[in-house]
Amino acid sequence: MTPSAEPPGRLRSRPARLTGREGLKGLAGLSGPQYFLLAGSFLIPLGSFAVLPFMSVLLHEQLGMGLGAVGVVLAIASFVQFAGGVLGAVVAERIGLQRTMLLALVIRTAGFAGFVPGLGHPAAAVSALFLVSCGAALYLPANKAYLVHRVADERRPLLLSASGSALNAGIALGPIAAAPFVLSASAGLFTAVAVLFAAITVGHALLPVEAPDHHPEEPERPQEPRTPKEAGQPKEAGHTADSGHTEEGVEAQHPSRRREKPFAGLPVLPFAVTVLSLYVFMFFQHYLAVYAVPRTSTEFYGLVLALYAVLLVVAQPLLSDWIARMPYARALRVGFAALAAGMATLALGRPAALLAGALLICLGEIVLFLKNDLEALARSPRSPAVVFGHQRLAAGIGAFASGIAGGEGYGLAERSGCPGLFWAAVAVQCALLPPLLIRALRRLRPGSTTEH
Numbered sequence: 177m178t179p180s181a182e183p184p185g186r187l188r189s190r191p192a193r194l195t196g197r198e199g200l201k202g203l204a205g206l207s208g209p210q211y212f213l214l215a216g217s218f219l220i221p222l223g224s225f226a227v228l229p230f231m232s233v234l235l236h237e238q239l240g241m242g243l244g245a246v247g248v249v250l251a252i253a254s255f256v257q258f259a260g261g262v263l264g265a266v267v268a269e270r271i272g273l274q275r276t277m278l279l280a281l282v283i284r285t286a287g288f289a290g291f292v293p294g295l296g297h298p299a300a301a302v303s304a305l306f307l308v309s310c311g312a313a314l315y316l317p318a319n320k321a322y323l324v325h326r327v328a329d330e331r332r333p334l335l336l337s338a339s340g341s342a343l344n345a346g347i348a349l350g351p352i353a354a355a356p357f358v359l360s361a362s363a364g365l366f367t368a369v370a371v372l373f374a375a376i377t378v379g380h381a382l383l384p385v386e387a388p389d390h391h392p393e394e395p396e397r398p399q400e401p402r403t404p405k406e407a408g409q410p411k412e413a414g415h416t417a418d419s420g421h422t423e424e425g426v427e428a429q430h431p432s433r434r435r436e437k438p439f440a441g442l443p444v445l446p447f448a449v450t451v452l453s454l455y456v457f458m459f460f461q462h463y464l465a466v467y468a469v470p471r472t473s474t475e476f477y478g479l480v481l482a483l484y485a486v487l488l489v490v491a492q493p494l495l496s497d498w499i500a501r502m503p504y505a506r507a508l509r510v511g512f513a514a515l516a517a518g519m520a521t522l523a524l525g526r527p528a529a530l531l532a533g534a535l536l537i538c539l540g541e542i543v544l545f546l547k548n549d550l551e552a553l554a555r556s557p558r559s560p561a562v563v564f565g566h567q568r569l570a571a572g573i574g575a576f577a578s579g580i581a582g583g584e585g586y587g588l589a590e591r592s593g594c595p596g597l598f599w600a601a602v603a604v605q606c607a608l609l610p611p612l613l614i615r616a617l618r619r620l621r622p623g624s625t626t627e628h
Contacts (some may be wrong), residue, residue, distance in 0.1 A: 182470050206335075209384065210335065210341065212379060213319065213323050213339070215320075216319075217343045217346070218342040218345055219346065219372065220315075220346065220376060221343050221347045221350060222347075222349055223286075223288070223346075224308070224312075224350065224369075225246060225347050225354075226353055226365065226369055227288065227344065227365070228308070229424060230351070231250060234301065238362070239295075239301060239452045240298070240361075241298055249302055254309070254572070256306065256313060257309040258313070258571050258573075258576075259568070259572035260309070260310060260312075261317050261566075261568025261569055262566065262567040262569045263565075264276065264318060264561075264570070265317045265561045265562040265564065265566070266565070267279070268318040268321065268565075273448075274322065276318040276450075276561075277315055277319055277380050278380050278575040280313075280315035281311065281377040282377060283314065284307070284373055285373040287306075287309075287311060288304070288308060288366060288370040289304075289305045289366070289367075290304030291370075292367060295362055295366075302606055314566070317562070317565040321563075322386060323335050324336065326386075329499075332500075333496040333497055333500035333546065333550060334496050334497070336550070339548065340492050341493055347485070348482070365555075366511060368447075398585060409475075419565075438457060439566070440558070441481060441558040441565075443551070443555035443563075443568055445617060446548045446549075446567070447552065447566055447567070448612070448613055448617060449575040449613070451550055451577075452574065452609055453544045453545065454571045454573075455574040455581075456519075456606050459582050459585075459598075460522075463582060464534070465477060467598075467599075468530050469580065471526075471527070472527050476527055478528065479531075480531055483534075484534050484535065484538050487528050487538050487539075491542055492542050494513045495542060495543075496546060499542070500547075502547065504547065507547040508610055510543050511543035512540065512544070513607075514536050514539040517533075518532075518534065518535075518537035518540060519528070519599045519603035520603040523597070523600045544621035549567055563618075586598050589601075
């Protein structure tokens with residue numbers, strides 16, 4: 177398929193051809209803040225997913241909320257966490273990346289601490305959940321942007337994929353570590369998570385404030401010396417404290433500090449493809465358990481999830497340079513073909529088919545999610561924080577649409593006596609929706625088709 181899109185906002189240098197082994201060696205040359213952020217990319221989801229996957233149990237069984245109300249609360253919280261990334265990007269542009277991460281972690285720490293009194297009060301528990309979601313919305317765009325700040329283009333895929341691997345490892349281990357304590361020692365679990373986040377917050381407070389942004393390959397411009405006449409004059413309103421330049425001049429030197437509209441420079445194609453990617457992928461996330469467990473066992477389902485997580489953690493950094501070099505059109509074909517094949521394999525319903533289908537879907541996730549982020553960075557003239565905020569919004573829209581369509585769709589397939597038809601229908605969507613989306617974008621934006 178041939179994507180259609182607006183021309184890139186800036187010239188892109190072609191990533192260096194690195195093998196997977198050479199790419200991993202690049203991790204040895206990271207800075208201290210980058211190592212800390214990668215460690216945080218593991219610890220933060222480890223703490224978060226020690227709590228969040230069990231929220232439905234807490235709200236329904238311990239606090240007595242109806243399942244309908246629980247579903248609404250969780251859906252809104254998820255949407256806030258994803259869609260709020262746009263607001264998080266705006267905040268990052270105003271106050272900076274390091275300060276935004278610090279503010280977000282203070283909010284999330286307060287949220288996890290709020291679950292302790294929330295054990296006896298539904299309103300307190302729901303408020304704590306929304307604090308955690310708001311903190312995540314603020315944190316994630318600034319975190320990714322800080323990680324790749326002033327980093328050469330060819331090093332970005334490895335950093336982003338390593339961060340993704342650390343995040344997925346934390347997501348996989350969090351529920352396993354917390355499962356024995358969720359119902360028997362809830363207060364202790366929530367307290368431990370709050371203490372973990374407080375420690376991570378202190379670590380972020382010690383991170384250096386990022387330097388003014390510029391393209392990694394551009395040399396920094398030396399500050400022009402002031403003339404004796406300028407040096408002897410008092411500063412006028414509108415001048416900065418450390419130079420004779422006006423605020424407008426500072427914004428011209430550092431475009432990342434300009435106050436632009438939140439959606440200015442939005443790269444339409446990666447945004448739309450991210451919406452579609454999350455839409456089809458979240459069917460797998462939401463409904464694999466209810467489909468697989470009755471046909472196998474909880475132990476086999478746990479094995480599938482564990483192997484999925486291992487493949488995601490190991491393969492994503494190894495494939496990052498290959499994915500970065502791949503033209504966008506080819507990446508879309510590979511990614512959606514893997515998703516379609518995986519969904520169709522799930523429809524067979526046998527244990528071996530469930531495992532094989534999950535691993536194919538994992539490959540599709542690795543290719544599409546990383547490539548969409550890289551393509552959005554390359555096509556947008558905005559700062560990385562804004563780009564990642566846009567991508568989080570796209571993910572939220574896709575996940576929300578999947579939740580709305582998936583419940584009715586799976587229920588209909590189950591009532592028909594053939595739940596496998598649900599996965600067959602999803603596979604058809606993986607095959608047909610991408611070319612239809614691209615054709616629609618071509619019609620909306622004629623003359624802007626380009627190969628990548």
